[in-house]
Amino acid sequence: MASSTVYKKYQSKCDYSYTLGAFPTIELLKNKPDKVIKILIHPDMDSEEQLDILNELCNKNKIELCKSKAEVERLRDKENIYCIGIFNKYDEKLKDSKGHVVLVNPGDMGNLGTIIRTAIGFGIDDLAIIEPAADIFNPKAVRASMGALFQLRFRRYASFDEYESENKGREFFPFMLKGATDLQMLDKSHVDKYALIFGNEATGLPDEFANKGTSVLIRHEKTIDSLNLSMACGIALYEFTK
């Protein structure tokens, strides 16, 4: 894409997106330099340390770094944003690693970000998203992940079947309120490769997932309807990566 393109405020139909702020922009440059189109710096940016890192990473990867007050001010969503990374959206093949997280129709960008951060925190670097789903490339989701998005592999699938056919030889653990096995009681000693599967925030997983592998319940009191999605996912990740 020519750098003379006029970039607009983010829309999900764009084939590019933004990192808003120095922190996620540095994570982008460190982890996905080949996806970067260019970096924009506002002249009021005053952190010498961050500027040095940005300059170094751009030089090393031959990425254009432009000072542009007008462009940063047009694209940012908060006044305290002085650095923006523009990058091409991408999809990656998941690795046949030990653990996958599969989110079926996640609806909330904040949850997506928190789950991504927690997943890499527990060493799980492969994420499948079954569409329709919240837009993982929305700058708000990128921000919620605090840049962790660029540290894992993720792939969007049109259906769970598509995920399943592309990722064979893996035990499925759908987390459901009707789960047959209590997470605390689950014997994971024989488990080789696994997929932890979670449904939408409001509706959970469809009933048919009860027949896919071993359905799991995180037991809780009846005082609440359910744990929130990112919490359930974090607890499952903690337990499976012990």
Place this chain on the structure above:
Amino acid sequence: MASSTVYKKYQSKCDYSYTLGAFPTIELLKNKPDKVIKILIHPDMDSEEQLDILNELCNKNKIELCKSKAEVERLRDKENIYCIGIFNKYDEKLKDSKGHVVLVNPGDMGNLGTIIRTAIGFGIDDLAIIEPAADIFNPKAVRASMGALFQLRFRRYASFDEYESENKGREFFPFMLKGATDLQMLDKSHVDKYALIFGNEATGLPDEFANKGTSVLIRHEKTIDSLNLSMACGIALYEFTK
């Protein structure tokens, strides 16, 4: 307080607060009817089921239920709010129950709400908040807890020392990045009553907490600085209430 009082948009210095929406208002009426000043209903509210529940709970507890378009529209923060509960703020004595959660200087109302919901989900009904802290009575925190706030006991303390002197005979588990014991390795078999202690989102617990009881670490990869506060708290609650 006379019901002729003119109520204003929420401010933390007020001695009353609001539940915005039918769901938290019903939780308020069910769990803390003695704190309710009155209930406001917008004439456009159209859920007969919710109206029936609100009417029944107000009748039973002799609480005034007013139809008032103007007052609801003045106090609500979103257009889809048709029901508001006005209640007196309160503090309660914590019970000498098995588990306490102690939040030292929590800064984020969304986290407070998520933690409250998760705590009661795992059967922990006593929460201490060490000030300065995010305002637990802010309608946004009440909303984030989805009304769970009214189902637990909580008490605000000016200092941790104050909490400590009022709640004796309890083992302390401060959760810290420098924690001496890995949560996975922690032998909890001998633990009778406990307090799970967490610091501020950005700064964690001050170093001196390392000497209070058994400091605990939730091990994670170096790819992230730390787990987020509500996630760490949820994982600890899960592990301690197994």
